[in-house]
Amino acid sequence: MPIINKLIEIETEPKINIYNITPEIQDFLASTSIKNGQVLVFSRHTTTALAINENEVRLLEDIKVFLKKIAPESDSYLHNDLHLRDVPEDEPINAHSHLMAMMLTTSEIIPIVDGKLALGTWQSVLFFELDGPRKRTVFVQISGE
Numbered sequence: 001m002p003i004i005n006k007l008i009e010i011e012t013e014p015k016i017n018i019y020n021i022t023p024e025i026q027d028f029l030a031s032t033s034i035k036n037g038q039v040l041v042f043s044r045h046t047t048t049a050l051a052i053n054e055n056e057v058r059l060l061e062d063i064k065v066f067l068k069k070i071a072p073e074s075d076s077y078l079h080n081d082l083h084l085r086d087v088p089e090d091e092p093i094n095a096h097s098h099l100m101a102m103m104l105t106t107s108e109i110i111p112i113v114d115g116k117l118a119l120g121t122w123q124s125v126l127f128f129e130l131d132g133p134r135k136r137t138v139f140v141q142i143s144g145e
Contacts, residue, residue: 003143004032012132016064020055021138025110026037026117028140035115035142041108046140047097047131049104052102055124071099074112097131104128113143 008024043050053059065075077095108125113119119125127138 001037001143001145002032002034003032003141005124006142008138008140009136010127010129010136012129012134012136014133015131016067017129018060018063019129020113020115021127022119022124025125025140029112029115029117030070032142034112034142034144037112037142038071039110039112039117040107040139040140040141041110041125041141042141043127044137045060045134047094047101047129048136049101049106049128049130050108050138051126052108052119052123053126054116055126056122057081059109060126064143067100067103067111067128070103092131100127100130112142136137 006028008028009022010019010021012019021041025041029039041050053063073096075096077099079095079098080093082093083093110125127136129136
């Protein structure tokens with residue numbers, strides 16, 4: 001069974017942003033000969049996440065508001081006491097971003113059927129930047145036959 005890997009690179013905008021990476025995954029799948037199997041999508045950062053949901057502008061704004069309510073940037077967090085730990089000079093104050101990421105997930109698995117992602121009508125693979133701007137990578141692995 002072949003296994004093919006790829007990194008998707010994303011240069012993100014400041015703060016919380018949500019990116020639809022479905023087209024990049026579909027393009028990668030189309031470049032392979034895999035007709036049936038699965039795609040693993042894995043976020044490689046502790047302040048990013050993934051979800052499968054609807055890529056609708058107003059819903060995406062609702063999601064951002066919801067995440068900010070769960071872990072407000074203005075709250076006090078021990079992780080933000082940078083003077084109490086050994087950190088690089090450019091270390092951000094970002095405990096809220098780590099906590100938001102924990103409420104989502106770091107990976108998704110999508111079935112491949114007849115050479116296509118078996119997503120539902122309104123489903124998209126969404127990448128969440130919770131601490132931008134940054135250069136990010138998403139690991140994608142396709143396996144099957």
